Amino acid sequence: MAHTPSAASSAHRPVAGLLLAAGGGRRLGGRPKALLDFRGRPLVENAARVLREGGCDPVHIVLGAAAGTVRERADLAAYVTAENPDWTQGMGSSLRVGLAALADSGAGAVLVSLVDQPGIGAAAVARVITAYEGGAELVAAAYGGRRGHPVLFGAGRWAAVAAGAAGDRGARDYLREHEDALTLVECADVAEPYDIDTPGDLFRLASPGAPRAGEGR
Template identity: 50%
Template sequence: MGAPVGPGSGRPVTGVLLAAGPGTRLGRGPKALLASRGVPLVSRLVDELRAGGCAGVVVVLGARAARVRAEADLAGCTIVENPLWSEGMGGSFRTGIGAVPTGRDVLVALVDQPGLDRAMVRRLLQAHVPGRVTAAGFAGGTEGLRRGHPVLFAADAARTAAAAAEGDAGARGWLARNPGIVDLVDCSDLSDGGDVDTAADLWRLG
């Protein structure tokens, strides 16, 4: 798990919400527009990132981007589009990190994980050690906590991970190659870290 986590650095953190996927397996259009507690999921998660302490939110769109812009309230967000969204999460990760102000730490979240809430965001920000990577951990891993999202990257680590991202892996490969700088923070009391992938997962939307 790396070095012990300590109090947050107090540095401003930009939230990056990856919301470019088409939701093909669900057959209900882009996951960003799934209804969650009465609003599009992407809008609710933007609110959670802000309420948890993110100073600015970047939303990465792709599939049906024009429809998402029209139907979701993303006022105040920086909205960027990944033209290569069909090639996987790697391109969205690079696009999102590229839109973050230079030198800013970055909290990366996925739009298909509705268990994300402001308490989880706040916990990661408070635990973050400058220069390191802080990831939400959830019970059920083979060796203790299972690493999940969101993941809070120090500014330099975010750029390095983005440069290495490819295909549908996002930052997974880079994180696996650099375990010594990754701190897991137990968020099992807040969520199980699951995503909405099939119709059997729709209960997660609340």
């Protein structure tokens, strides 16, 4: 597929990482997901490190629920943090805050990930970035052919993504409307896209690759 000159030139600019970590963990009894214990440290540290190790620089983190406590307990000195005062309105509001914070970053693209997916590591991030470096401006990791995270947006798409981000849909509507331009990168062999949403998911934090009881492998 041919790419425009602007797409080709932007591929030489850095890819910023944007970690959405504002959720209050409503289905976890109000335990902010950023503060969940993962190998002895707050989960947000792992998610931010994955972005950096996968090739993102800079890495921005959007905090919300218990933001002050997250800053106190988690070592986020290597990253840029922003706070979403409207985090209760859903993921869309955090995406808008993050994109606004990146407006003057000089990044050619942003790779968006979620704090509650510890099964997705640096290898998946790197694969998505490689597709961008090859000229793709809209990229998503796929698992068995099904779109998942992380997702990458070229800088020229940020305004439209932010305009459509609402509630818990995030960029879902935008991705659906631009499906013909979306490059999917299969990552099922290097990552697992489960979420930590309920108490029944917490076992994943102790053994990220373990199957849920009854699931098999």
